[in-house]
Amino acid sequence: MPRVLVDAAAVPADRGALTRYVDGLVAGLARAGADLAVVCQRADAERYARLAPSADVITGPVSITHRASRLAWEQTGLPLLARRAGADVIHAPYYSIPLASGLPTVVTVHDVTWFTEPDRSPRASFFRSATRTAVRVARRVIVPSKATRDELVRVLDADPTRIDVAYHGVDHTQFHPPSDDEVRRAALRCGLHDRPYVAFLGALDPRKNVPNLIRGFAAAVRHLESPPALVIGGGVHEADVDAACREVEATVKVVRPGYLGAADLPGFLGGALVVAFPSRGEGFGLPVLEAMACGAPVLTTHRTSLPEVGGDAVAYTEPDAGSIAAALGDLLAAPERRRRLREAGLARAREFTWDASAEAHLSSYQRAIE
Template identity: 60%
Template sequence: MARVLVDATSVPADRGGVGRYLDGLLGAVGTLLSDDLSVVAQRSDQERYQQMLPQARVIAAPAAAAHRPARLAWEQTGLPILAQQVSAEVLHSPFYTCPLRASCPVTVTVHDATFFTEPEHYDASRRTFFRSAIRTSMRRAARVIVPSKATRDELIRLLDADPTRIDVAYHGVDPAAFHAPTDEEKARVRARLGLTGDYVAFLGAKEPRKNVPNLIRGWVLAVRDLPNPPALVVAGGSGHDDDIDRAATEVPAHLRLIRPGYLRYADLPGFLGGALVAAYPSYGEGFGLPVLEAMACGAPVLTTPRLSLPEVGGDAVAYTTEDPERIAKDLLALLDDEPRRKTLARAGLLRATEFTWAASAEAHIAAWQRAITDVKR
């Protein structure tokens, strides 16, 4: 087995998508690599990863690495030195950026190409930084790991990337964390959110690419004339989409829009599985982890057929477009059709079982082994 150092210092404190990716991946990799795995993490995460990976070597990064500019500088200088110290045969960087020089092969995860395909949904500084980081990683990394065929194809189309150096490793879902909820789990979330009736759920970052403003407007159009209109609960971290606030001011007084921010991890099955519909009308995703997690919780899902989302949802989800009028039409059709919602919920539960972190770990390890083999040639 390869001796691998994984850089987990990019994991945010909120354990969003990147955190769930690394947590799920490392938990599965740890069982396969055992003491051949080293992980460097923020000091605040060291104990957490040590408990998760008792046989791995978990190292705390310098305290300054908690700040992004310092972390990026340490990535170029301290991380390659650490790879030497732990005798790593391959170094994995899981979030777009990677060291330009190291004594061992470097692999990097590029999560999506939307900084190129959907540039209008990012502010100029973020767009410029990640475009540059992706181009650099595509040139410098021994291998690039992507979470979907759609992302691979976009990198090839847009950046003329070498397809022989790109490996697809789908994300997985943890069935212990995301499962069909009990009535008690649903009731607990309803009580926390102050819900007395039905609701439509959104879970994700408040970024323009997620299309939350049009979801709000589409929900208003769909439910405003219903006798018992379901609420819309928009949960997840804060972002940089000011249009969400504008859309919120347009909601009629008799409708209820709830924006609780982050929900506790333990509440997510009850939140997603207790919804009439989990709506995710994104402009495009590199994978679409919230869609998979909603399916695993038994929620009927409404999403778009953009980029990777059909690879995740297949025939087990309903599709719409990004504009509010079509979202309204397709959402109302689901709200009016309980048998279809139940069919989608069952299909989603079954399809979600196809995406495991064990399979993702095996695909990553295969990519790491290829990186080592390529260097030895």
């Protein structure tokens, strides 16, 4: 089995989707018996040692906590460290790679919305440049869905024979149908006081479509005698989201608790009437999978990778506010349908494991070496 060095130095501290991807992958690789080394920031060393007890966990210099320093170190320090560690292949799990490592390099490209949704981030130009370079230079490119593979080919004219699809998994220990106590604790954290709610969890960049979710939710519940709240978990306060909140009537309750800790997520997702994720496009759609694993009925869009994740186990809407209002209103009025979606979502979520993802990654590493 080849010796693999996973560069986890770029993983942020926010416990977002990238962190959960690298954590799940490293643990899955360790369970598969991979000959594994993980390079990370010093603050993360204990976590990776716990996730992969058989791996060599190597800490980079203190300076890599700063983005510019990390990118410079990636080009010089990382290749040197990989050779010292005896690596046969380097896996860069976040767009950018060392350009002259002297070793086969595999890169994960999570999505191409930096190209198709250019207004999503002030750093989009950096990610577009990094993605173009990585796709050109890396031996293999790993993507989390067939939709992302097809978009890479369409947008960047990438060579499809060098792209490997490896679906994400879900940590079924962390994301599970919650107990009553977990639901109550999450509701208290959000200040709901036993009020039913519709949940959203994720970043608030434009492609997540949160303003249209707010407008659609308001239209769906304005005539209800006891309307649920809309709880927007995670992310930061964006101007468009603030503006959409100001548009809705005072009787429509929108709660923004901010960042939710990992312990709160099963209760938050599993305790919702519906988890709404009307994104305009995703590389995979980890929040949809995690919500299904928590037993939540999910409403999402039939865009890019989301049908690959949700299949027939979720409800779908178009991303405009009117369609969201109609689809959400139908779900809120149909408890039996929500129950069926809960059961179907739980069953489908069991099909996505980090062990299966790790096996797909190991196959990609072997192809890179060959």
